Amino acid sequence: MATAVIEEKSGKVVIRNIGLLLSGDIDHPILEADTLVIHDGLITAVGKEKDCDTEGAKTIIDAKQTCVAPGLIDSHVHPVFGDWTPRQGQLGWIDSTMHGGVTTMISAGEVHLPGRPKDIVGLKALAITAQRAFDNFRPGGVKVIAGAPVIEKGMTEQDFKDLAEAGVTLLGEVGLGSVKAGYEAKEMVAWARKHGIQSTIHTGGPSIPGSGLIDKDVVLEADADVIGHINGGHTSLPEAHVCELCEKSSRAIEIVHNGNERVAIAAAKAALELKCPHRVILGTDGPAGSGVQPLGMLRMVALLSSLANIPAELVFCFATGNTARIRNLNCGLIEVGRAADFVFMDRAQHTAGRTLLESVQLGDIPGVGMVMIDGIVRCGRSRNTPPATEVPVVVH
Numbered sequence: 326m327a328t329a330v331i332e333e334k335s336g337k338v339v340i341r342n343i344g345l346l347l348s349g350d351i352d353h354p355i356l357e358a359d360t361l362v363i364h365d366g367l368i369t370a371v372g373k374e375k376d377c378d379t380e381g382a383k384t385i386i387d388a389k390q391t392c393v394a395p396g397l398i399d400s401h402v403h404p405v406f407g408d409w410t411p412r413q414g415q416l417g418w419i420d421s422t423m424h425g426g427v428t429t430m431i432s433a434g435e436v437h438l439p440g441r442p443k444d445i446v447g448l449k450a451l452a453i454t455a456q457r458a459f460d461n462f463r464p465g466g467v468k469v470i471a472g473a474p475v476i477e478k479g480m481t482e483q484d485f486k487d488l489a490e491a492g493v494t495l496l497g498e499v500g501l502g503s504v505k506a507g508y509e510a511k512e513m514v515a516w517a518r519k520h521g522i523q524s525t526i527h528t529g530g531p532s533i534p535g536s537g538l539i540d541k542d543v544v545l546e547a548d549a550d551v552i553g554h555i556n557g558g559h560t561s562l563p564e565a566h567v568c569e570l571c572e573k574s575s576r577a578i579e580i581v582h583n584g585n586e587r588v589a590i591a592a593a594k595a596a597l598e599l600k601c602p603h604r605v606i607l608g609t610d611g612p613a614g615s616g617v618q619p620l621g622m623l624r625m626v627a628l629l630s631s632l633a634n635i636p637a638e639l640v641f642c643f644a645t646g647n648t649a650r651i652r653n654l655n656c657g658l659i660e661v662g663r664a665a666d667f668v669f670m671d672r673a674q675h676t677a678g679r680t681l682l683e684s685v686q687l688g689d690i691p692g693v694g695m696v697m698i699d700g701i702v703r704c705g706r707s708r709n710t711p712p713a714t715e716v717p718v719v720v721h
């Protein structure tokens with residue numbers, strides 16, 4: 326169940342007998358290595374077993390020839406507090422999502438908080454409280470980067486400076502508050518950027534009653550760091566406008582589960598045609614009206630690989646290394662010095678695919694056999710995915 330951030334360190338951990346090691350790096354997605362060594366939550370070696378110092382490990386894991394990938398990063402979630410979502414009245418949704426291979430989540434605004442304050446002092450206080458609360462408490466071990474204020478008319482540069490100094494690193498979706506005009510959003514996004522706060526803009530039609538339309542011209546004028554749910558959340562802009570955004574903006578192209586699936590495929594293809602696959606990142610946009618999707622990230626990977634015809638090892642990079650680089654996170658890539666956050670996967674039992682990657686390219690989601698965060702095993706065989714053919718074993 327839920328665990329606090331402050332806990333014992335992993336010590337030395339060795340993961341051996343890896344069948345396929347996905348790097349998260351879209352320029353080099355598959356590594357020629359079968360062993361990972363970790364010390365106190367960070368990767369210290371990646372290589373062949375004979376070349377790695379595996380002596381004296383506190384924990385040894387036999388990956389049983391399964392696939393190890395960086396833990397998935399959900400670029401777009403709407404948490405509130407703890408492991409509870411009032412939107413659908415559910416408990417345990419973050420822990421459940423960890424069973425879907427997600428090890429980091431990024432808040433796009435704590436918008437579902439009942440009675441969410443919209444005055445400036447109140448929205449700043451909420452953001453700082455949410456940032457602190459999720460920094461101190463990790464449901465299922467998942468790193469939830471929260472405290473994403475929804476900007477409102479009347480905010481000044483000093484407000485963004487105050488938020489940054491208090492530890493806030495993100496804005497909630499621009500456009501969910503009273504700031505909906507391009508020129509207003511542009512000024513506040515620039516203030517945020519100046520003070521080191523990253524921004525995401527809502528793209529498309531209203532999400533729920535009370536929210537509004539953000540069209541392509543507003544997205545381009547505001548120039549937020551992330552074109553949030555470019556495929557709509559739920560209602561998409563016309564496909565031609567989405568392709569225009571991919572072409573005219575240089576910002577991150579975020580594709581989500583709770584959006585238009587046809588346009589998700591079009592956006593991914595447009596990014597590849599424009600030779601900017603590094604800009605594509607994935608999220609769920611859950612919890613939302615569509616509910617909670619513990620397997621939402623894996624479903625996005627399978628959707629884009631199978632229907633946009635993109636090799637699965639590249640699509641996994643959309644959900645890991647691309648997001649880590651764009652969001653400046655110390656996870657998402659298998660490299661020395663990065664966080665030991667991994668998902669162990671194998672082809673689901675009875676998939677038509679002969680390998681894990683082929684099964685994903687055929688549209689099946691993989692079976693998760695283990696999830697590790699900061700070098701600590703958080704779950705074994707997933708309670709949510711179809712059963713993996715083979716699962717890793719903790720030797721000791």
Ligand SMILES: [Zn+2]
Pocket residue numbers: 498527528532553554558
């Ligand atoms: Zn939205």
